[in-house]
Each structure stands twice: as structure tokens, then as C-alpha cells.
Amino acid sequence: MNIKEIAGRAGVSVATVSRVLNHPEHVAEKTREHVLSLIEEMGYKPNWFARGLNSNRTYTIGLMIPNLLNPAYVEMAKGVEEIASKRGYTTLLCVTVGDPQKERKHVQTLMDRRVDGMLLVSSALEDDDIFRIKERGISIVLVGENKGNSKEPTVRIDCGEAAANAARHLLSCGYREIAMVYGKSPETENQNKICGFQRALQEASVAIPEEYLVCEKNTIEGGAAAARKLFELSSPPRAIFTSSDLLALGVMEAARETGRSIPKDLALVGFDNIRIAELMEPRLSTVAKPLRRMGIYGTKLLFNVMENIDDASKKREIVLKSKLKIRKSCGGGEKTP
Amino acid sequence: MNIKEIAGRAGVSVATVSRVLNHPEHVAEKTREHVLSLIEEMGYKPNWFARGLNSNRTYTIGLMIPNLLNPAYVEMAKGVEEIASKRGYTTLLCVTVGDPQKERKHVQTLMDRRVDGMLLVSSALEDDDIFRIKERGISIVLVGENKGNSKEPTVRIDCGEAAANAARHLLSCGYREIAMVYGKSPETENQNKICGFQRALQEASVAIPEEYLVCEKNTIEGGAAAARKLFELSSPPRAIFTSSDLLALGVMEAARETGRSIPKDLALVGFDNIRIAELMEPRLSTVAKPLRRMGIYGTKLLFNVMENIDDASKKREIVLKSKLKIRKSCGGGEKTP
DNA sequence: ATGAAAGCGCTAACAG
DNA sequence: CTGTTAGCGCTTTCAT
Numbered sequence: 273m274n275i276k277e278i279a280g281r282a283g284v285s286v287a288t289v290s291r292v293l294n295h296p297e298h299v300a301e302k303t304r305e306h307v308l309s310l311i312e313e314m315g316y317k318p319n320w321f322a323r324g325l326n327s328n329r330t331y332t333i334g335l336m337i338p339n340l341l342n343p344a345y346v347e348m349a350k351g352v353e354e355i356a357s358k359r360g361y362t363t364l365l366c367v368t369v370g371d372p373q374k375e376r377k378h379v380q381t382l383m384d385r386r387v388d389g390m391l392l393v394s395s396a397l398e399d400d401d402i403f404r405i406k407e408r409g410i411s412i413v414l415v416g417e418n419k420g421n422s423k424e425p426t427v428r429i430d431c432g433e434a435a436a437n438a439a440r441h442l443l444s445c446g447y448r449e450i451a452m453v454y455g456k457s458p459e460t461e462n463q464n465k466i467c468g469f470q471r472a473l474q475e476a477s478v479a480i481p482e483e484y485l486v487c488e489k490n491t492i493e494g495g496a497a498a499a500r501k502l503f504e505l506s507s508p509p510r511a512i513f514t515s516s517d518l519l520a521l522g523v524m525e526a527a528r529e530t531g532r533s534i535p536k537d538l539a540l541v542g543f544d545n546i547r548i549a550e551l552m553e554p555r556l557s558t559v560a561k562p563l564r565r566m567g568i569y570g571t572k573l574l575f576n577v578m579e580n581i582d583d584a585s586k587k588r589e590i591v592l593k594s595k596l597k598i599r600k601s602c603g604g605g606e607k608t609p
Numbered sequence: 610m611n612i613k614e615i616a617g618r619a620g621v622s623v624a625t626v627s628r629v630l631n632h633p634e635h636v637a638e639k640t641r642e643h644v645l646s647l648i649e650e651m652g653y654k655p656n657w658f659a660r661g662l663n664s665n666r667t668y669t670i671g672l673m674i675p676n677l678l679n680p681a682y683v684e685m686a687k688g689v690e691e692i693a694s695k696r697g698y699t700t701l702l703c704v705t706v707g708d709p710q711k712e713r714k715h716v717q718t719l720m721d722r723r724v725d726g727m728l729l730v731s732s733a734l735e736d737d738d739i740f741r742i743k744e745r746g747i748s749i750v751l752v753g754e755n756k757g758n759s760k761e762p763t764v765r766i767d768c769g770e771a772a773a774n775a776a777r778h779l780l781s782c783g784y785r786e787i788a789m790v791y792g793k794s795p796e797t798e799n800q801n802k803i804c805g806f807q808r809a810l811q812e813a814s815v816a817i818p819e820e821y822l823v824c825e826k827n828t829i830e831g832g833a834a835a836a837r838k839l840f841e842l843s844s845p846p847r848a849i850f851t852s853s854d855l856l857a858l859g860v861m862e863a864a865r866e867t868g869r870s871i872p873k874d875l876a877l878v879g880f881d882n883i884r885i886a887e888l889m890e891p892r893l894s895t896v897a898k899p900l901r902r903m904g905i906y907g908t909k910l911l912f913n914v915m916e917n918i919d920d921a922s923k924k925r926e927i928v929l930k931s932k933l934k935i936r937k938s939c940g941g942g943e944k945t946p
Numbered sequence: 947a948t949g950a951a952a953g954c955g956c957t958a959a960c961a962g
Numbered sequence: 963c964t965g966t967t968a969g970c971g972c973t974t975t976c977a978t
Contacts, residue, residue: 275971275972284948284949285948286971286972287948287949287973290973291974294974303948317721319662319970319971319972321657321660321662321723321970322658322954322970322971323658323973324657324972325656325658325662325954325955325972326955326972327973327974340683340687341680341687343680346683347678350677350678362718365702381699384654386658492884492888521885524888525888528890548888551829552888611955613955621965622966623955624964625963627957628963631957635964636963637964656955658956661970662955662957662970662971663957663971664956664957664958664970665970948977949978950975950977951975951977952973953973953974954974955970958968959967960965960966960968961966962964
């Protein structure tokens, strides 16, 4: 079933059928209706490849996220899907597991498939990787804080300040022995969180022993491993701030294993505000990241970039607000729900 | 940068370059090396569309799953990705949210993009949908129990028996007022679970009041809503079995809200054994589904099907074993970790 | 408003 | 072993 067959049955040329599909306004109403009804009737679908071969528009965007087992990214992805599908675009989802090499491979796949645009979430790509993508005429939007410092259009929150706020709250609860557990990835974001954390403690003249900064894989298991290390210290921390909720869950698991009660023996604050944070016992205090909205704004921004090609120089950056959710786990009194 | 340019520089015809790429064994070693190095050097990538246009092989498989916020499906997806990428295949992930209409749309997209095969997880598609896919020459493997009864190659567990076992355990713990909360989707799987559940209670001559079977969206919120309904009954259940862990999490939330203690006031058994089940307080008893392995086996089966086209008549079905994990939430003594 | 025809970049007969 | 060439199905000038 191809365009030729439709053209034959409709008694018009293939060009006309093609026009009906691509520039319907340039076809006589009567012809158009006729062709359209035939297309419908015969269930004709234009061949994707033939189309892509000479139009180079695929109505597809690529979405690169670090990890599907982190609900935070899934929330973002949902926001993206929502907007993309509303515009008739398909989303190609790639999972990088924080591995730049794998990320490059995925980028290649997406470029091969000629996505019209790409959304990079907390990417580990370097500036020249980004450059190579743009060179191919593919629009890019960054979501979260990425590795390079190429000033592509971005949607993010201020991770550093958010982390500082979390730390300040812990300080205000009276804790002084505060450790931070952070994930290997996403690298840049976590570095910013560390800076914020350190800044807050410095402001309060609280020292951070080197062993209080521990890095593990950004997973539940990583969090548990980090916590175990901290627990074994000669002077273990009284509070822990983690760069993600996933890590915090791991800390909770390790605490339970070792008979520590949260928040009595150990205060805890996470980052992201994934749904399960509220389900834990005690409920996990955390920094609420507007995940879905980051996806939505990012996608809208991407469409803008894709539309005004000449306008690509306008370097847009959207910084959304995060909010500390104070619940049970940090021991400071449950204030926000 | 196209094949012609490479051919020109290499001083060979386009056919030779194409052969180097597709049937390297039919090219003289020297020529091949030379062309290959040029390809490498110039960073040439064959045009995806031109290629797809006449080869109809895309080295891509489609994976259709109901929900990314259910870690159970993500685990499966990881298994799939693992095998597919090992074979050099790309996986296109589609999320159907249990909506058959959306699922059909995704199937269409996947067919447009000429995936070589499709993996349908707990699909809501009917037999003739499946037929239409196969008609297009696309291989299919079903993972989980799907709607139609077309006997496509399948990887699944015996949901009915697993549910019966869970119920039997609850009975053996002495509970008689046992309710079941099940999700709207995946429909067939949940129907089977209900049957198993009913069978077990019948075997023990325990009656199930109609109000003890409650259906909600297969989400945490759905579970909470269902639990609230059950709690309001004049004679509320003493134990609840849910068709998914997600639902069980919701039940736990509702129990906490209403001051019910698990397992003292309410016993609970879930289904899937997602990672968080172990993190809950109390730890959630549940039916362990071999999620990752289902993805792996499904994908391997798909590759088999894709390879022996004539062999498609061999109706293969792999039934994996599930296992009841007895933890704290069902109150029967923590036996398995 | 419509049709004829020239590609898009690649693969696979077919011939040599 | 290699080159020539005819498509794959569609879009898009360029005429008419």
C-alpha cells in the first residue's frame, strides 16, 4: 500500500496525494476530500523512511535520562511525554545510567534517527558533544545542571541553594555533626549540592570532617553502603543530608538494620521529593523538586527552540523554585505536608 | 556526507561501500580495510532512512509497558534492554498507562518505524490487534498474561496460582475476613489473580463478601482509596491481598492515616516484590515475580521468533516460577528474607 | 490546481 | 571481487 496506489485509485498524480498530506491548503477542496477519504478507507500510512529520507522531519524528540529506577526522572519523563504527545510528537526515551559513554552512544542513535530535538536531563556530556549535536541541526534543551558549561537553553532549579537550605534547617534543629551522602551521578548537580551544603555549614561555623562527605552510586544500595560507612566512624554523624531520595531510602534501610531510630538517633533529609518519601516510616523530609514541571517547561522550551531556528542565539534559562518539605525524618517538627 | 562521497574518495563504487557495511565477507580484505578506515576517518554514518527504505531491517525492537511509575515494569524493561543492547538492538519504549486506545496508537508508531519485533507486557490488546501486527511481518512476544487468547509466544508466571498461594498463607495465619484490592489494569492478569484468590478461600470454605473485592487504579493512590472504602465497611477485613505492591503501599498509607497498625490490626500481602517492599515499615510480604528474568527471557524468545520466521507456528510458552516472600506485614512470622 | 520528473541515500540484482 | 543500475516511497521543484 503506497502513495502510487492511492493516486491511481483517486485518479490523480502522486504529487497531489503527497500535497494532500503535506500542504493540504494547496489542493482543491474537492480533490482533497476525495483523496483523504480514500486514504482513510484503505488505511494508507505513508512510509516513515521514504518520508524521512527527503523531508528530514520526524516529529520525534529524544529524551535522555540517567535512570528509570529513580522515580524522579520518571516524573520528568511523564511531563515531557505529556507535552510532546499533545503536539503530535513521539518521544524516544534513552536511559544512560550516568555513563557518559553510553550517553554518547544513545545520542548517536537519536541522531541517526533524526530526532528533531533532544532533551538532556542532568547530562554528563561535554561541551563538544553538545556542539556536535547542534552541528547536525538538532535542537537541544538541557534539564537540570549538566556537565559542560555551554550555555544551551536550560530548565533547572538552583541545586546549590536548595542544598544549603536543607543544611540550614538541619542546623536550626540543633545538629552539628552533619554528613552528606551524594551520588556519583549526576555529577554536576551533586557538586553544586555539595557546595551549597558546605556553604551553609561554613556560615554557621560548623566544621565538616572529611569522612562526612561520602560518595556512592546513586541508588538505594548506594545510600545503604554510605550510611554503613558513616555508622562505623569513631564519631558518627548525628544528621545526614543526601543528594537524592533514593540514597535517603538506603540510609533508612541501613539505620533500621543497625537498630538506629530516625529521627531520634539520626536525622535525615533527602532530595527530590519522590512519592515514596511520604510513605516511609518516618516520613522523609526532603527538597521538593518540581519534577513534572521541569519536564513540561523543558519540552515547551525545546519546541520554541525548534521553531525559531534563527533565534537560537537567545540563550534562555528557566530556573524553577524548589521547596524544603519538613516532615518527620529530620526531627525538627513536621511543618509542611 | 554520504556513501557516494566515501566511494569517491576510496576510488570504488557505492556498491562496494555498501557491501563493506552489509556483507563485508564479500569484499576483498584490502578494499574492505581501506574503505573501513575512510569511513572511520570521515565519521560517516549511513543514513537511517535510506537504509530502512529498502532493507526493512531496523535493528530495533519495541517494548510496550503499562506504567513507568511501577518499578516492576521498569525492572522488566531493564532486562529487555540488557539483552537487546547486547545484540546491538535499540529498544523503543512505549508506555500505555493501561489504556488500550493509547496502546494501539503506540503500536502504530512502532509499526511505522518498522521495528523488527515487539514485546507486549501485560497488554490490553485484542486478538485482532495482534493479528494486524503479525500481518505486517513483525514478530511478537507477550510478557505476562495479555487480554486476547491468541497463542503467541509468551513468558509469564502463573498469576492465579501465585495469588492462591498468597491467600492460603493468609488463611494459615488464621485470618478469615480477607479482602482483595485489585487494579483496573492489567486486566487479564488481575482477573486471574482474583480467580486464584477466590479458589483458595473457597477451598477453606471462607466466604468473600462482595464488598471485599475492590477495584481501583493500579497506583499508590488507588490502593489508598480502596483501603479507605474497606475501612468504612461495617465489618472491615482483617487482612488484605493486593494485586500489586503499588496498591499495597497505598493500603499502608491509608492504614497509617487511620491509625491502624500493620500487621496487628490489618495483615497485608502484595504482589511483585519491588525493591521498596522491603523498605516499608513493616516490611511488606509479597509475591516475588521474577521481573528482570521475565524481560530477559521474553527478549531472547523474541529474537528466536525473529530468526526462524518459518518456525513461527511453534507456539512457545515459558512459565516462570514466583515465590511468596513472607515478611512482617502479613503477621505470620517473618520466614523468608 | 495539478502532473511529470528529478532526486533523497542506500541496497541488491545482475553482469562482468 | 567489483561496478552499473534499478528501484525503495516519498517530497518537491518546475511546468502547465
